[in-house]
Amino acid sequence: GQQLNQSPQSMFIQEGEDVSMNCTSSSIFNTWLWYKQEPGEGPVLLIALYKAGELTSNGRLTAQFGITRKDSFLNISASIPSDVGIYFCAGVDYGGSQGNLIFGKGTKLSVKP
């Protein structure tokens, strides 16, 4: 089945630093989504990308949909302690009629105050 390769697996950064993570796939996706998950909670949708080449921002977060439709990246600028969590990329699988999500393995972000 389809798989997403998400990197890095984990990041330890200082408060105020910028962060970048990305996802790649061997298959084309028509939609990329980025989620943040905190321990014991459900994933929270951060950004949705629908068009190849699209660059979308949500506050300090910026994400881009790769031109080939096989990759996406997420940047976080000026990180703060509450950015701590696991960030997942997800591609929409149109093999099913409603488009279930295929998730990357996640990037665990730790921020040192």
Next chain:
Amino acid sequence: AAGVIQSPRHLIKEKRETATLKCYPIPRHDTVYWYQQGPGQDPQFLISFYEKMQSDKGSIPDRFSAQQFSDYHSELNMSSLELGDSALYFCASSSREGSSYNEQFFGPGTRLTVL
């Protein structure tokens, strides 16, 4: 804004018992998805429903079944529970209306522990 509601939040069962998890989607959302997330893993798609009909099936064991009711809430029924079923179970909902139809919003999850 109203979010996806899941109940119960925590559930402890013995092996071979049954469990029922409930999901109440965001109002006016017509599609419900169920995902299973093991410790340290990413969520894995189980099954989805659109307008009360099963829409897509993922890695859902035959021991599990689910349905969506007329009020759009959904229930995941799990029988003959095994130790390996211990996981977080998430429900997500979306709406086919508008351009954001692929955006799935997740509930807080049900943590199932099988002893």
